[in-house]
Amino acid sequence: MSAPAIPAHLAEAKPRRVSLRALEWTNFFLADVQAGLGPFVAAYLAALGWQAGAVGRALTFGGVMTVVLQTPAGWVVDRAPHKRLILVAGTVVLALGAVLLATDGAASKIYAAQGLIGIAGPFLGPTIAAITMGVAGPKLFDCQFGRNQAFNAAGNLFAAAVIALVSQQLGNRAIFVCAAALTLPTIAAVLLIRKDDIDLDLARGASSQKDRPASADISIFSLARDRVLLAFLACALLFHLANAAMLPQLGELLARGSARAAAPFMSACVAITQLVLLLTAAYVGRLANQRGRKWLLLFGYAALPVRAVLYTVFHAVAALLAVQILDGIANSIFGVVSILVIADRTRGSGRFNLAQGALATAVGLGAAFSNTLGGILMERSGYRVSFLALGAVAALAFLLLLFLVPETGQPTHASIQDA
Helix, strand or coil: CCCCCCCHHHHHHHHHHHHHHHHHHHHHHHHHHHHCCCCHHHHHHHHCCCCHHHHHHHHHHHHHHHHHHHHHHHHHHHHCCCHHHHHHHHHHHHHHHHHHHCCCCCHHHHHHHHHHHHHHHHHHHHHHHHHHHHHHCHHHHHHHHHHHHHHHHHHHHHHHHHHHHHHHHHCCHHHHHHHHHCHHHHHHHHHCCCHHHCCHHHHCCCCCCCCCCCCCCCCHHHHHCCHHHHHHHHHHHHHHHHHCCHHHHHHHHHHHHCHHHHHHHHHHHHHHHHHHHHHHHHHHHHHHHHHCCHHHHHHHHHHHHHHHHHHHHCCCHHHHHHHHHHHHHHHHHHHHHHHHHHHHHHCCCCCHHHHHHHHHHHHHHHHHHHHHHHHHHHHHHCHHHHHHHHHHHHHHHHHHHHHHCCCCCCCCCCCHHHC
16 A cells, blocks of 8 residues: 655645755854955054045945945846855955955055955855745745744854954954854855745745746836835935944953953944844844834834943943843844835835845945944044034934834734744
């Protein structure tokens, strides 16, 4: 007697879960790589004697590269059939940038490294989200994307501990050697995601051909006329114009007093932020799935001006580290819910990743000019004025979100266990 046939949906369930787990570990290891190329760069350059304005200009250069490529990168991700290859190639480029940072600190090499990092970055976030949508589907996307962000936070937390140890034992340049080495497990995790588990139509925000013929993509001009989407992009730009410079400014401030203490302090700041992300990101995804988006976003945006003011009130290291809890809350909410809003506004359009690219452009533009603005304000008026000015920008972002962006989600009760 032959064994009974296994239903197709049950036969596919296990390999699909394997791909989702591999996707989560990709987020973990990729975060390890990117952590060593983030706020530590500002503290590293300050410790080498770079002035605040010069640090800001170097970071801005990489940010400008990112801004230029973000939206085109989203278009490429929508069209590319080999999404895993994009992740592998981007990771290799990040490794090359890390190697350059680990050399002698010459301006030409720092700018070249920032250029490579700026080129790779625009492709990574949209591709991760596209693969998540392609594997999990729209119903489970909220919960799975929250889990991805939790693994990303765990990776950042792990990297912060490793970087603190390495910088103390081997010096600040060793941070970037570690970042380059961590590209190997990142690539291994990417290759464990099964290509056949990625529905390419769902991955770009269109209808799945497994269920029905895919809908035609809407035009880019139609997407550009979405007033809610445009208002949300403006809010995202202002949020990161206020947010991006705050942590690097703290690192620069400490590096001028004690160069050896800079990296451990930045590690502690990143560790606190990422611990909050680790503990909250998956919950934020579930909560947004069940209760909607806007109230969560307003809560996250409100944390930013409060954080800016507290930086001017507290001076003890322990108090400044405690303030990083607010950074974790704000970034956890924005990191998860902003992509959910984009998914809401583009569902069925076939332009999910293009819109993600537009969001990343707004984020990158805000972050790049935040570093320049912060550097100028610090040089001319000091850290207190700089933090307060950034806090005022954050308050404006909150008001725009409150009055111009409605609720975009349709609450459900989906669970990632349904995958």
